[in-house]
Amino acid sequence: MPKIAPKLTIRQRIARWLSPPQVATRTYSAARNTRTTGGFGGSNNSADSELSSSLTALRSRSRQMIRDSAYAKRAQLLIVNNVIGPGIGMQAQADTVRGTPSTRVNDAIETEFAAWCAADSCHTGGALHFHDLERMAMGQVFEAGEVLIRKHYSRFGNSRVPLSLEVIEPERLATELVDPSVGLTVNTDFRMGIEVDVYGRAIAYWIRTLHPGDLRAKTTVTDRYERVPASDIFHLRVIHRWPQTRGEPWMHTAVRKHDNLNEYSQHEVSAARASAAYFATIQTPEGNNPLANDVESNGQQVMDIEPLTIQELKPGEILNFHSPNRPNPGLDPFMRAMLREVAAGCGVSYESISKDYSQSNYSSSRLALLDDRDLFKVLQQWWIRSFRQPLHQLWVQQAVLAGAVGAINQGAYAADPVKYSAALFKPRGWSWVDPTKEVKAYKEAILAGFTTITDVIAATGGGMDIEDVIKTRKRELEMLEEAGIEVDTTVQPPAAAPAPGAVATDPPVDPEEDGEVDPPAGKSRVLHMKRG
Numbered sequence: 001m002p003k004i005a006p007k008l009t010i011r012q013r014i015a016r017w018l019s020p021p022q023v024a025t026r027t028y029s030a031a032r033n034t035r036t037t038g039g040f041g042g043s044n045n046s047a048d049s050e051l052s053s054s055l056t057a058l059r060s061r062s063r064q065m066i067r068d069s070a071y072a073k074r075a076q077l078l079i080v081n082n083v084i085g086p087g088i089g090m091q092a093q094a095d096t097v098r099g100t101p102s103t104r105v106n107d108a109i110e111t112e113f114a115a116w117c118a119a120d121s122c123h124t125g126g127a128l129h130f131h132d133l134e135r136m137a138m139g140q141v142f143e144a145g146e147v148l149i150r151k152h153y154s155r156f157g158n159s160r161v162p163l164s165l166e167v168i169e170p171e172r173l174a175t176e177l178v179d180p181s182v183g184l185t186v187n188t189d190f191r192m193g194i195e196v197d198v199y200g201r202a203i204a205y206w207i208r209t210l211h212p213g214d215l216r217a218k219t220t221v222t223d224r225y226e227r228v229p230a231s232d233i234f235h236l237r238v239i240h241r242w243p244q245t246r247g248e249p250w251m252h253t254a255v256r257k258h259d260n261l262n263e264y265s266q267h268e269v270s271a272a273r274a275s276a277a278y279f280a281t282i283q284t285p286e287g288n289n290p291l292a293n294d295v296e297s298n299g300q301q302v303m304d305i306e307p308l309t310i311q312e313l314k315p316g317e318i319l320n321f322h323s324p325n326r327p328n329p330g331l332d333p334f335m336r337a338m339l340r341e342v343a344a345g346c347g348v349s350y351e352s353i354s355k356d357y358s359q360s361n362y363s364s365s366r367l368a369l370l371d372d373r374d375l376f377k378v379l380q381q382w383w384i385r386s387f388r389q390p391l392h393q394l395w396v397q398q399a400v401l402a403g404a405v406g407a408i409n410q411g412a413y414a415a416d417p418v419k420y421s422a423a424l425f426k427p428r429g430w431s432w433v434d435p436t437k438e439v440k441a442y443k444e445a446i447l448a449g450f451t452t453i454t455d456v457i458a459a460t461g462g463g464m465d466i467e468d469v470i471k472t473r474k475r476e477l478e479m480l481e482e483a484g485i486e487v488d489t490t491v492q493p494p495a496a497a498p499a500p501g502a503v504a505t506d507p508p509v510d511p512e513e514d515g516e517v518d519p520p521a522g523k524s525r526v527l528h529m530k531r532g
Contacts, residue, residue: 047241048191052175055192055246059144059170062249065258066143071339072251072258074353075346079250080139082376085428087131088388091465093422105420108407112161112399120157124166137167137236138383146170146237146247148205149387150228151394160404163395170246171213174206174225191245194235195227200243202230236386254345261338268331275326283318348372366433373430380427393421429460 008016043050065072090113092106116122117130128136140147148168156164173193174180180190188203189196195204209224237247251258313319336350336359343350349368351357357365399405400413400420413420445451454466461469480487 047244061255062251069258069262076142078348079142083379084135084138089426091424094420105407108405116161121159124164142250145249149234151232161399163398172208254342257342272326281320285316384425396421
């Protein structure tokens, strides 16, 4: 029998009528507070607020892992070797008034830049070649999250260009200063050692003259601060949020895993060493002590066991041998699982950081390799945009004003500085994974018009471009021809024999339409492409 709802009184009816309507609300499951979300963080702080309280500890722990953890060091080397490699090349791209490359100007720029790259010229300390400076700076961005490179407008060594670079570690920024009370205006703010405007744009950097953790050979040396204009600083960092004044170490999500992995493997090694030390104990009846006369200097009672001997025991004694279960058979799968998380936090694949290809086949390893290369290409372009392009523009300006590049007229440069600062930067490429398949695939893609020879050389030439390849190839062919040496690319293949009964004809060939005219004898074969 259905229940009958109780009859409401007049007072209850009026209260229901006057009360606001009830609206059903829904929330995201991830935003609900339950018993299992008690330790779930709920910070709504800005990037600078979070970094101000954590950056020092993050940076010091990241540096410790680079020193002590083999996998952390491997991750850093992967980034540096694949982003910078032996160094990012530069090819000047100044054009003439007719729009063709100016060989004389470009050769002069490249020659002078190569001379400036010497360690005693480009580095204030005289110890780092420019490409070595690039590698070290990229390693610091990975390890510490950021690095400062200061411009000094002075000559060092034999350089004719008044420009040199000083590498400054982020520890030298005066992060503990809250208000330097010098140079600040109403529209400026001070954030972790950097003076910024209302938009977050850096105005000046407050830098210690000495590293806070450096040696102090003289007790009279005091630490001072210097206000350096932002125009004299390259502040290299990857920005994830804005405003974000400082950079965060790239291993910030994996540094604890690195430490746990390092400590765990060390404990497993200690346990394995202990298990390798074979030992035994003698169990005696209560009150009976047969080893009373065999006492070590530290007071411990021991019995020596020598090879090929039989130790006679007293009545009631039992000899117990101990063999701990080490090495741990579960160590390998556990370490692999931990390393996968570490690799994800460092931005590289498991195969690359561990150099373990036993758990993958060719296809999966190639997929991981291509995924890594996509990241490296992004970082290469970030490095060129953030450092190499602005540095090159400044270098050309200093070189022209100092008269180091005589092929450029100062008046012409002042009229169009962008023209003479144009350059093509050549980051490292990667060699073939499977040359037999990939070379064929690239040739088919070129014939189909999906890509160009220039793009293929840039991707696989290890920092060379098509002009470098053509010049090298031309010089090589000339040397082979002069020496009378024939190789596969200098010997023409024999003509195919005509089919039986076929009439030999010589149809006219239009080279502009067909594009398959045989090259002169002794020259290399080229890839002919038909018009579709």
